[in-house]
Amino acid sequence: xxxxxxxxxxxxxxxxxxxxxxxxxxxxxxxxxxxxxxxxxxxxxxxxxxxxxxxxxxxxxxxxxxxxxxxxxxxxxxxxxxxxxxxxxxxxxxxxxxxxxxxxxxxxxxxxxxxxxxxxxxxxxxxxxxxxxxxxxxxxxxxxxxxxxxxxxxxxxxxxxxxxxxxxxxxxxxxxxxxxxxxxxxxxxxxxxxxxxxxxxxxxxxxxxxxxxxxxxxxxxxxxxxxxxxxxxxxxxxxxxxxxxxxxxxxxxxxxxxxxxxxxxxxxxxxxxxxxxxxxxxxxxxxxxxxxxxxxxxxxxxxxxxxxxxxxxxxxxxxxxxxxxxxxx
Amino acid sequence: xxxxxxxxxxxxxxxxxxxxxxxxxxxxxxxxxxxxxxxxxxxxxxxxxxxxxxxxxxxxxxxxxxxxxxxxxxxxxxxxxxxxxxxxxxxxxxxxxxxxxxxxxxxxxxxxxxxxxxxxxxxxxxxxxxxxxxxxxxxxxxxxxxxxxxxxxxxxxxxxxxxxxxxxxxxxxxxxxxxxxxxxxxxxxxxxxxxxxxxxxxxxxxxxxxxxxxxxxxxxxxxxxxxxxxxxxxxxxxxxxxxxxxxxxxxxxxxxxxxxxxxx
Numbered sequence: 001x002x003x004x005x006x007x008x009x010x011x012x013x014x015x016x017x018x019x020x021x022x023x024x025x026x027x028x029x030x031x032x033x034x035x036x037x038x039x040x041x042x043x044x045x046x047x048x049x050x051x052x053x054x055x056x057x058x059x060x061x062x063x064x065x066x067x068x069x070x071x072x073x074x075x076x077x078x079x080x081x082x083x084x085x086x087x088x089x090x091x092x093x094x095x096x097x098x099x100x101x102x103x104x105x106x107x108x109x110x111x112x113x114x115x116x117x118x119x120x121x122x123x124x125x126x127x128x129x130x131x132x133x134x135x136x137x138x139x140x141x142x143x144x145x146x147x148x149x150x151x152x153x154x155x156x157x158x159x160x161x162x163x164x165x166x167x168x169x170x171x172x173x174x175x176x177x178x179x180x181x182x183x184x185x186x187x188x189x190x191x192x193x194x195x196x197x198x199x200x201x202x203x204x205x206x207x208x209x210x211x212x213x214x215x216x217x218x219x220x221x222x223x224x225x226x227x228x229x230x231x232x233x234x235x236x237x238x239x240x241x242x243x244x245x246x247x248x249x250x251x252x253x254x255x256x257x258x259x260x261x262x263x264x265x266x267x268x269x270x271x272x273x274x275x276x277x278x279x280x281x282x283x284x285x286x287x288x289x290x291x292x293x294x295x296x297x298x299x300x301x302x303x304x305x306x307x308x309x310x311x312x313x314x315x316x317x318x319x320x321x322x323x324x325x326x327x328x329x
Numbered sequence: 330x331x332x333x334x335x336x337x338x339x340x341x342x343x344x345x346x347x348x349x350x351x352x353x354x355x356x357x358x359x360x361x362x363x364x365x366x367x368x369x370x371x372x373x374x375x376x377x378x379x380x381x382x383x384x385x386x387x388x389x390x391x392x393x394x395x396x397x398x399x400x401x402x403x404x405x406x407x408x409x410x411x412x413x414x415x416x417x418x419x420x421x422x423x424x425x426x427x428x429x430x431x432x433x434x435x436x437x438x439x440x441x442x443x444x445x446x447x448x449x450x451x452x453x454x455x456x457x458x459x460x461x462x463x464x465x466x467x468x469x470x471x472x473x474x475x476x477x478x479x480x481x482x483x484x485x486x487x488x489x490x491x492x493x494x495x496x497x498x499x500x501x502x503x504x505x506x507x508x509x510x511x512x513x514x515x516x517x518x519x520x521x522x523x524x525x526x527x528x529x530x531x532x533x534x535x536x537x538x539x540x541x542x543x544x545x546x547x548x549x550x551x552x553x554x555x556x557x558x559x560x561x562x563x564x565x566x567x568x569x570x571x572x573x574x575x576x577x578x579x580x581x582x583x584x585x586x587x588x589x590x591x592x593x
Contacts, residue, residue, distance in 0.1 A: 038422045044412040044472065045424075048431040051469040055446030058453055072452055129348070132341035139334040140342065148342065150581065155349050157523075157573045159530045161547050162566040165554050166352035169359060169563075176355060209349060260437060267439020269533055274554065284441045291445060291537075301449070304442045315437060322433050323426070326416065326480070 056308075063301035064094040074297050098302035108286065108303070115283040116310065118197070118272075119265040122204040123258050126212040129205065130257065134216035135246075138223070149217060156210040164203050164274050171199050171275070195277040203271040208264075212257040219253025220246070252321065259318040263311050283307055353570060360563035377564035387565065390549035394529050397460065397545065401467035402524035408468065409475025409524070410517055414505075416476065417483040435473040443470060444537030451538060458540030466538040467528040474527060475520035482516030515584055522580065526573060 065074040076093025102108045137148045155163060170176045171193035178190040193199050223246065231241035269284035276282070281289075283303060291300035334342075360378075364371025381387060412432050419425075435443065447466045451458055490512070494504045510517075532547040539545065546565075553562055 038415065038419045040411050041415040041419065041422070041428055044408045044415070045428055045431065047408055047469070047472070051447065051450070051465060052431060052435060052443075055443075055450040058449045059442075059446045062449055129345065132337070133345035136334060136338035136340075136342035136345070139338045141333070148346075150577070151346055152349065154574070154577060155353060157526045157577065158353065158570045159526075159547065159566070161530070161532055161550055161554070162356070162569060163352065165550070165562060165566065166356040168554070169356060170352060206348070206352070209345075213345075263437040264439050267441050269441050270551075284439060287441045287445065297449070300445060304445050307439065308442060311439070315434065318437055319430050319433055323429055326429075326484075 059301045059304050062297055063098055063305045064096065065298045065301075066093075066095055066097055067296050067298055072297075073295060098298040099306075101299060102302055102306060108283075111281045111283050111286050112306065112310070114280060115266050115268075115307075118200060118204070118282060119262050119268075122201050122208070122265055123212075123262045125201065125205050126208055126261050127254065127258060130209060130212035130216055131254075133209075134213045134220055134253075137213075137217050138220035145221070149214070152210050152213050152217075160207060161270065163207055164271055167199070167203050167206065167275060168194065171202070194275065197276065197280075199275040200272050200282075203275045204265055204268065207271065208261045211260045215256040215260060216250065216253040219250045219256075223249050252325070256318070256321055256325075259314050259321070263314050263318065266311060267307055356563055357567045357570065360560070360567040362560060362563075365560065377560045378568075380561050381564055381568075384561065386544075387546070387549055387561075390544050390546045393460070393543055394546040397464050397467060397535075397543075398525045398528040401464045401471060401528045402521050404464070404468040405472040405524040406475050406517060406521045409472040409520060410479050410513075412472065412476045413479035413483055414509075417480055432473055432476050435470055436477070440470075440531070440533035441537075444534040447534070448537040458538060459543040462538045462540065463535050463543055463545065466534050467524075467531060470531065470534055471524035471527045474523050475517075478520040478523060479513060479516045482513045486512050515587070518580065522576065 062074055065076065067073060068075045076090050133152070137145055137152070140148065168175075173190050173192065173194070175193070177193060178187075181187045182190065227245050227249075228241055231245055232238070236244070267284045267287075268282060269288050272282040272285055273288075284307075287300050287303040287307070290296045290303060361373050361375065362370055363374035363376065412428075416429055416432065444466070447462075447469070448458075451462050456462060491504055491508050494508045495501065499507070530547060531545075532551050535545045536548055536551075539548070550562060550565065553559055
């Protein structure tokens with residue numbers, strides 16, 4: 001048993017008694033079971049600490065470093081063999097240069113704000129398209145619902161890259177969209193779709209639609225039909241009942257869907273890279289370029305930290321909703 | 330008394346599904362296009378599928394992706410199921426909030442951030458990058474998805490069966506293996522499939538964490554796509570879509586048969 005185990009054990013012991021409130025005779029056994037379950041938490045927890053939490057700390061540390069042409073390409077390096085002096089040299093060597101660069105070069109701020117704006121606009125469009133879809137699925141006969149849910153989810157399983165690529169086929173200058181528009185006589189000249197913000201937003205809405213529809217459906221499907229009947233019996237018109245009953249009850253689904261879309265969209269790389277223009281970037285592309293092309297690891301890390309700071313509030317709200325949904329069942 | 334769907338409901342479902350499937354359908358149709366020009370229809374042909382068989386780089390990348398996806402999905406299923414059991418069954422414990430935060434965060438974390446941070450970890454540990462580092466990165470990414478799938482199943486099922494087993498003196502571990510595990514197995518299988526496809530699909534995290542000799546299929550497709558639309562890409566995409574569709578339909582049929590068998 002390691003020290004960490006012992007520590008967890010003692011914490012667990014102190015809580016088992018106060019919290020197990022099952023029947024008196026099975027209380028002891030239940031306590032032991034719950035304790036066993038807490039101990040197995042250590043396995044996934046350890047994995048996530050090593051491969052999820054610690055890496056963030058490293059990003060933070062490298063964002064405070066300076067670029068050098070060496071292996072690894074940043075300074076200062078922590079020399080543990082030098083003891084306290086090594087640590088002191090390391091701390092003295094840290095710098096805020098990367099953050100200063102981000103703040104002084106207006107281009108970074110532009111890309112940063114642009115990403116958040118595109119994410120917000122796409123999330124809004126996703127809600128406008130996803131809500132009627134989810135609502136429709138929740139209203140069809142029950143036995144059809146699982147099939148339709150699967151139909152919405154299936155494209156998500158077929159490679160993401162493929163779905164973006166499919167849109168290149170459609171949106172390019174001689175693509176099917178222009179063919180269709182010209183055949184219908186709506187436009188005379190082929191329009192430019194590819195390499196525009198419109199293309200980025202179409203790609204995002206297309207790719208993230210399942211993420212929006214599934215949480216929305218989950219909250220709409222659980223809804224108590226009798227509430228709407230009561231509203232109708234009392235003479236409330238259908239649209240008004242929707243606003244007064246359905247919409248408020250589906251807010252947890254709206255919030256979960258919106259966050260599940262907004263957060264990853266803000267850091268999206270592939271969609272703007274394949275469908276967007278070369279001039280204006282999203283911040284995910286900036287990070288990619290700094291890392292892969294400019295080989296500037298500290299600046300790439302600083303971009304990551306800045307993006308994470310902007311997304312911290314939405315991520316925490318999302319976590320809170322998840323935890324509440326788990327307890328509320 | 331439940332009212333049926335209105336015309337508006339039916340229309341929105343139909344339009345939504347059309348929006349989701351039309352681009353995929355177009356891609357599939359054009360993969361059978363005989364013409365080298367992607368935009369000109371030159372009659373039906375399977376020549377691009379034949380051409381794929383000669384594309385050694387593409388085949389090698391596919392093999393890499395399959396191995397990475399199988400390995401990481403299996404690891405993620407074990408870890409994700411454990412995490413789900415803890416979150417649903419362990420009640421409140423010290424560090425629960427931190428634990429659930431760590432489990433749910435990878436679900437929404439932008440991939441560029443996860444990819445960069447994992448790469449910097451591997452550099453700091455001085456590990457040679459390649460097959461194993463991508464597999465570890467994908468395990469970390471996908472275990473949260475497994476947790477969500479398994480967790481919803483654990484919340485739904487009847488706990489009295491487990492309690493009965495334990496009241497009759499069955500030890501907890503044995504109860505878990507003989508009672509709980511078979512009951513949540515469909516969710517575990519679904520979680521594995523989801524993890525497999527997510528790994529098979531991932532470009533960004535793989536690009537950060539890969540090394541020489543471990544190019545994955547999405548990386549290969551991406552480098553081709555950046556150079557422009559090519560008919561072979563349509564063909565390989567169609568194959569991937571077919572494999573996923575067959576897998577999902579097979580899984581649905583198996584689940585239905587199991588359901589029927591239980592109902593009898």
